[in-house]
Amino acid sequence: xxxxxxxxxxxxxxxxxxxxxxxxxxxxxxxxxxxxxxxxxxxxxxxxxxxxxxxxxxxxxxxxxxxxxxxxxxxxxxxxxxxxxxxxxxxxxxxxxxxxxxxxxxxxxxxxxxxxxxxxxxxxxxxxxxxxxxxxxxxxxxxxxxxxxxxxxxxxxxxxxxxxxxxxxxxxxxxxxxxxxxxxxxxxxxxxxxxxxxxxxxxxxxxxxxxxxxxxxxxxxxxxxxxxxxxxxxxxxxxxxxxxxxxxxxxxxxxxxxxxxxxxxxxxxxxxxxxxxxxxxxxxxxxxxxxxxxxxxxxxxxxxxxxxxxxxxxxxxxxxxxxxxxxxxxxxxxxxxxxxxxxxxxxxxxxxxxxxxxxxxxxxxxxxxxxxxxxxxxxxxxxxxxxxxxxxxxxxxxxxxxxxxxxxxxxxx
Amino acid sequence: xxxxxxxxxxxxxxxxxxxxxxxxxxxxxxxxxxxxxxxxxxxxxxxxxxxxxxxxxxxxxxxxxxxxxxxxxxxxxxxxxxxxxxxxxxxxxxxxxxxxxxxxxxxxxxxxxxxxxxxxxxxxxxxxxxxxxxxxxxxxxxxxxxxxxxxxxxxxxxxxxxxxxxxxxxxxxxxxxxxxxxxxxxxxxxxxxxxxxxxxxxxxxxxxxxxxxxxxxxxxxxxxxxxxxxxxxxxxxxxxxxxxxxxxxxxxxxxxxxxxxxxxxxxxxxxxxxxxxxxxxxxxxxxxxxxxxxxxxxxxxxxxxxxxxxxxxxxxxxxxxxxxxxxxxxxxxxxxxxxxxxxxxxxxxxxxxxxxxxxxxxxxxxxxxxxxxxxxxxxxxxxxxxxxxx
Numbered sequence: 001x002x003x004x005x006x007x008x009x010x011x012x013x014x015x016x017x018x019x020x021x022x023x024x025x026x027x028x029x030x031x032x033x034x035x036x037x038x039x040x041x042x043x044x045x046x047x048x049x050x051x052x053x054x055x056x057x058x059x060x061x062x063x064x065x066x067x068x069x070x071x072x073x074x075x076x077x078x079x080x081x082x083x084x085x086x087x088x089x090x091x092x093x094x095x096x097x098x099x100x101x102x103x104x105x106x107x108x109x110x111x112x113x114x115x116x117x118x119x120x121x122x123x124x125x126x127x128x129x130x131x132x133x134x135x136x137x138x139x140x141x142x143x144x145x146x147x148x149x150x151x152x153x154x155x156x157x158x159x160x161x162x163x164x165x166x167x168x169x170x171x172x173x174x175x176x177x178x179x180x181x182x183x184x185x186x187x188x189x190x191x192x193x194x195x196x197x198x199x200x201x202x203x204x205x206x207x208x209x210x211x212x213x214x215x216x217x218x219x220x221x222x223x224x225x226x227x228x229x230x231x232x233x234x235x236x237x238x239x240x241x242x243x244x245x246x247x248x249x250x251x252x253x254x255x256x257x258x259x260x261x262x263x264x265x266x267x268x269x270x271x272x273x274x275x276x277x278x279x280x281x282x283x284x285x286x287x288x289x290x291x292x293x294x295x296x297x298x299x300x301x302x303x304x305x306x307x308x309x310x311x312x313x314x315x316x317x318x319x320x321x322x323x324x325x326x327x328x329x330x331x332x333x334x335x336x337x338x339x340x341x342x343x344x345x346x347x348x349x350x351x352x353x354x355x356x357x358x359x360x361x362x363x364x365x366x367x368x369x370x371x372x373x374x375x376x377x378x379x380x381x382x383x384x385x386x387x388x389x390x391x392x393x394x395x396x397x398x399x400x401x402x403x404x405x406x407x408x409x410x411x412x413x
Numbered sequence: 414x415x416x417x418x419x420x421x422x423x424x425x426x427x428x429x430x431x432x433x434x435x436x437x438x439x440x441x442x443x444x445x446x447x448x449x450x451x452x453x454x455x456x457x458x459x460x461x462x463x464x465x466x467x468x469x470x471x472x473x474x475x476x477x478x479x480x481x482x483x484x485x486x487x488x489x490x491x492x493x494x495x496x497x498x499x500x501x502x503x504x505x506x507x508x509x510x511x512x513x514x515x516x517x518x519x520x521x522x523x524x525x526x527x528x529x530x531x532x533x534x535x536x537x538x539x540x541x542x543x544x545x546x547x548x549x550x551x552x553x554x555x556x557x558x559x560x561x562x563x564x565x566x567x568x569x570x571x572x573x574x575x576x577x578x579x580x581x582x583x584x585x586x587x588x589x590x591x592x593x594x595x596x597x598x599x600x601x602x603x604x605x606x607x608x609x610x611x612x613x614x615x616x617x618x619x620x621x622x623x624x625x626x627x628x629x630x631x632x633x634x635x636x637x638x639x640x641x642x643x644x645x646x647x648x649x650x651x652x653x654x655x656x657x658x659x660x661x662x663x664x665x666x667x668x669x670x671x672x673x674x675x676x677x678x679x680x681x682x683x684x685x686x687x688x689x690x691x692x693x694x695x696x697x698x699x700x701x702x703x704x705x706x707x708x709x710x711x712x713x714x715x716x717x718x719x720x721x722x723x724x725x726x727x728x729x730x731x732x733x734x735x736x737x738x739x740x741x742x743x744x745x746x747x748x749x750x751x752x753x754x755x756x757x758x759x760x761x762x763x764x765x766x767x768x769x770x771x772x773x774x775x776x777x778x779x780x781x782x783x784x785x786x787x788x789x790x791x792x793x794x795x796x797x798x799x800x801x802x803x
Contacts, residue, residue, distance in 0.1 A: 001481070094802045121481060139803045150476060173794070178801040180792045222455065229594045230423075233453045235477065239484025245788040282590075307780055313594075322597030323588065326556035338780065339559025339773040342485050345594050364787040373794040380798060 001234035003030050003219045004120040006112075006145065007037040008138040009089075010044035011128025011158050013056075015208050017048035022212040024050070028220035036115050038108070038141060040066050040100060040133045041089030057111040059137060060100040065090055090132040094171045097136020108144060121234040122152040124215075125183070127175070130160035130168030135175035142182045152184035152238055156215070159299070159368055161191035161200040166379040173376035176369060185241035185361065187215075187249065188299040190368045214249045214298060217357040221312050221346055230325075232312050232344030237359075240310040240342055245362035246369070248299045248306075252292035253355045256280060256319050280354055285313065285324025289331055292356040299368055307362035308340040309333075315354030317347035332358065414613045414630040415513045417446040419505075419538075421531040422490075423456045424521025424551050425449070426463070427598070431606040432519075433462035436614060440744070443614040446508045450501060450534065452493055452526045453482035469504050471497035471530065483525035487564045490529020498537055505541075514630050515545045517613075518576070520568075523553030523561030523584075528568035535575045545577035545634060549609060552693065552766060554584040559773030566770030569763065578637035578755065580609065581644060581693035583762045608645045608692060612751045615706040615740035626716070628706050628738025633753070636704040636736060641756030642763065644700075645692045648685035649749035650678075652713060679707070679718025680725055682750040687729060693760055698731040701756035708740040709748030722750070730754065 007016035016035055023030050037051055040060045048056065060066035067088050090096040101108060115123065125142045127134035134157070145153045157179060160168040180186050189211050195203045221232040241247060289311065293303055309332050313320050329343040420429035426449035436443050451457045452472040460468065472478030472493030483489040494501070516538050520527030531548070538546045550572055553561035573579050587601045616630035637643065683705055687697055703726055707714045723737040793799065 098803050121479070136802055139801075143803060151479075170799075174799050174802050177792050177799050178803055180788065181801075229598050231453070231455060231482075233455070233482030233484065235453070235479075235482035235484035235486075235489075237484075238477070238481075239486055242484075243784060245784075246791065307784065317595050318593055320594045322592045322594045323590065325594050326554065326588075330556040330558060333558045337776070339563070339776050340780075341558050341560065347595070362784065362788065364791050366791060369791060373799065376799055377794055377796075 001030070001122070001219045001221065001223065001237055002032060002034070002120040004034040004115045004117070004123040005031050005036070005126060006115065006123060006141060007035070007126045008141050009039055009128050009131045009134035010041065011131060012126040012134055012138065013037040013039055013044040013048050013051070014204065015126045015156065015158075015211055017050045018208040018212040019215055020050040022216055023220070026216060026220070028216050029223050030216055030220045032119060034116055034119050036111055038111070038137060039089065040097065040137065041068065043088065055114065057107065059104045059107060060090065063100045063103055065093070065096040065100055067091065090136060092167065092171065093132040094136035094174060097132040098140055101137040101140035105140070105144070108141060112144060112148060117149050117151060120151065122154055122238065123149055124154040124156055126156045127158070129157040129172035129175035130164060132171065134158075135171050135178070139175070139178045139182065142179055146182055152241065154185050154187065154241065155179050155183040156187045156189065156211070158189045158191055159372060161195050163195070163198055163200055164191070166375050169372050169375035170379040173372045176372070180245065185244055185247050187247050188366070188369070190299045192368060193296065193300050210296070211298065214251050214357065217251060217312065217314070217355065218249060218359060221314070221344065227317070227347040228345050229347070230344045232310070232342070232346070236310060236342045236344065240308045240340075240359055240361045243307045243362040245307070245364065246299065246301070246366055248297040248301050248360045248363050250292045250295045250297045250358045250360070251355065252288055252295050253353045254284070254288050255353045256316065257352070280319045280321055280324065282321045282323035282327055285321055285354070286327045286331055288354060288356045289328035289358065292358045293332070293335060297360070299366060301360065301363040301367070302365035303335050303360060304337055305363045305365035306336040306338060306360035307364070308338060309336050309342070309361065310359040311341065311343040312346060312357040313343070313354065314346040314348055314351070314357070316349060316351050319354050320345050320347070328356065336360065414443065414515065414616055414633060415445050416443055416613060417508050417510070417513045417516045418444045418448070419516065419518045419534060420447075420449040420460075421518060421520040421534060422451060422524050422527030423453070424524065425519040425527050425531065426451060426456065426460050427602055428519040428549065428551070428605060430460040430462050431602040432610050435603070435606045436610050437462070439742070441610060441614040441617065443610055443617060445513055448504060450530065452478050452480070452490065452530070454480040467504065469501055471500060483529065485525040485560060485564070487525050487529035487568060490525040490527070491533050492529070494530035494533035498533065501534055502537060502541070510542050510544060513544065514634065515547055516542065517547045517549055519549040521551040521553070522565035522568045522572070523551070523557050525564065528564040532568060532571035532575055535572070539575060545637070546575075547637065548572045548576035548579040549582070550579060551582045551584060552762060554588065555765065555769070557584070559769060559776065562766050562769035563773040563777070566767050573640070573642060578640055579642050581642050581760070581763070583693045585762065586690050586694055605692060608647045608751060611647065611708050611740070611749055612645060612706055612753055615708065615738065626719070626739045628736070628740055632736050632738065633704060636702045636753055636755045639701045639756040641701065641758065642693070642760060643753060643755045644695045644757050644760070646686035646689065646752040646754070647749065648682050648689060649747045650682060652710065652746055652748055675715040676718035676721055679715050680722040682748070683722035683726060683752060686750045686752045687726065691754070694762055695754065695757040696759035697729050697754060699757045699759035700730045700732055700754040703730045703732050703735045703755065704753045705735065705737040706740050706751045707738070707748065708742055708751065709745045710743050711739060711741040713748050714739050726752065
């Protein structure tokens with residue numbers, strides 16, 4: 001399924017960049033270069049090497065709410081990275097983000113024209129929901145796309161981790177409240193569930209990598225030189241997601257080996273000759289599907305609350321057992337309690353692993369969202385209690401050790 | 414019989430393709446016209462025996478399909494077929510309908526295209542032609558889940574009321590262990606194609622010689638005339654060239670003494686055809702009409718055997734006047750018996766699908782009823798204090 005990607009803000013830019021890189025490495029033509037990124041600070045652009053410069057749009061040039069790294073004479077390379085999100089761009093303020101986006105609508109629309117709707121089955125807006133640009137500008141861009149495009153517009157939104165400031169939780173909770181009704185479906189990515197360190201920014205590369213893998217597995221099904229007995233058509237993905245709400249993606253991979261599978265056998269297989277790995281028994285495939293369901297979902301949620309489900313089994317054609325495929329699919333119907341389960345296979349000759357990718361569409365029991373809302377409400381109440389600290393910049397700036405989604409260059413920190 | 418064949422959706426297209434492959438490899442000439450219809454552009458590229466100008470893409474301008482399939486939604490499948498019915502008719506216009514005896518429409522009933530679009534196509538065919546239109550439908554297995562069962566139960570109603578006879582194939586009855594998904598479907602298609610072609614190609618006067626006991630197309634059509642759902646049984650046995658096999662003596666005119674054992678073997682073949690896997694499991698005695706075709710070299714078909722097999726089936730099926738006849742294939746290396754049980758009314762699998770469909774429909778309705786509210790409640794806090802940004 002061809003997908004156009006529109007990243008907004010630093011997090012959105014980084015993820016779009018990662019997906020484009022991953023599709024080049026894996027040969028899965030999903031975007032075909034049909035990408036665009038917007039930012040108000042622009043410091044993430046330098047990292048986004050896979051995105052051509054004419055597909056990077058800097059917004060808010062002349063807007064008083066927007067601060068650029070060079071405006072105050074500081075070089076961003078030497079900045080404490082954690083500060084950049086609150087000092088630059090729209091300073092983490094989603095309302096400022098929305099205002100800037102409204103003011104720059106002509107610019108946004110002009111750039112959106114470069115996204116070729118006819119070359120894609122759907123468009124996806126990618127944002128960090130904790131950021132002012134991601135949530136604020138992202139919502140406006142999403143709204144624009146929805147009115148301009150006839151095909152579905154999805155959103156991928158990163159939810160801030162517990163280590164990130166409450167202010168960002170508030171922005172994200174409001175962001176979810178805004179984009180879910182606007183988008184055809186939203187894929188939240190829970191930084192909290194995915195982080196491995198105390199500084200989520202240290203995990204960006206890893207998280208984005210995982211996100212890119214999952215998105216390519218889902219939307220790349222049937223793209224490239226693959227065959228299938230029961231192909232997952234773009235219409236299957238669209239119908240699964242058509243119920244709206246939040247969607248989670250799970251994935252589990254299992255290595256399969258050809259009989260006597262040394263490096264030589266593997267080489268032959270890559271060259272398309274030699275023995276294919278032997279069939280994986282039905283029980284193993286079922287276990288693989290179950291593990292995909294219990295794997296690190298892109299957002300932790302109750303599987304039973306899913307509305308529609310899509311299963312994709314991908315691997316060497318000789319390994320996908322028919323009975324395993326069927327029992328795996330039936331397992332999903334039992335676990336989720338929904339009868340709307342679509343399933344397909346994808347034959348990838350030469351692959352050395354079998355992968356189960358599961359999409360749970362419209363999950364309605366999503367603890368991270370509830371936690372964000374609780375933090376957001378606390379934050380709102382705290383602000384009301386202390387009129388002096390009412391401004392966002394003051395409070396966020398005070399937490400200098402905290403992590404920010406929109407920080408740049410943290411790998412060097 | 415001479416057929417115009419139409420495969421609708423992925424399963425239907427593959428079946429038609431497999432039927433042509435089988436008839437070509439066995440020197441039969443049943444499918445005079447073949448057409449495949451699909452909503453997914455990629456799947457239209459799959460058939461190997463259907464020429465490109467006989468592959469019709471429907472729904473490519475429909476918002477929910479756009480050449481990418483219908484996502485298992487039978488409503489969309491039906492909708493796009495209605496919208497693009499002129500496209501189907503245009504391609505079907507080249508078919509010299511007087512050259513064929515009947516039209517066969519094949520479809521998988523679990524998916525969206527087959528279950529939704531095929532009944533629309535059948536409606537149109539019935540309007541256009543006087544020739545009978547037969548349906549060949551693949552029923553989803555239990556493990557395909559609730560949605561395919563619902564599609565199938567609904568589509569089955571349309572099929573059975575619209576076609577002159579509906580030949581059912583049960584995916585579940587044909588599962589076997591240790592198959593990959595590719596093998597699984599390929600083997601089922603082969604089994605079904607073998608049965609359908611062996612049955613319907615009988616009575617076709619091609620280069621084969623006509624015996625006085627030859628089955629006639631009109632006999633087959635008369636058996637199908639009663640409508641309803643039909644099931645097909647099949648069994649075959651290899652004829653050894655070196656005349657040392659089980660049936661080798663069949664070829665040997667010098668051994669009249671073996672006549673009684675030949676007869677027993679013919680009868681045994683028919684018993685096997687009925688008692689082995691039918692295309693859809695059914696109570697044999699619930700059949701309305703029945704027919705047996707023996708396909709193979711005429712000299713191995715014992716008349717006595719045919720007669721006793723016919724009597725046995727009359728007993729089993731509880732129908733008077735079971736027709737039996739030959740399809741002489743002098744060069745064939747197998748002797749096959751095909752049994753058509755027409756209008757069987759006791760088919761447990763269809764009852765199961767209907768039950769599964771009712772449950773599925775209830776679940777879908779429950780979900781539809783609460784969907785919007787559940788999403789709203791998820792994205793708002795309890796007091797609705799969080800403002801949207803735009």
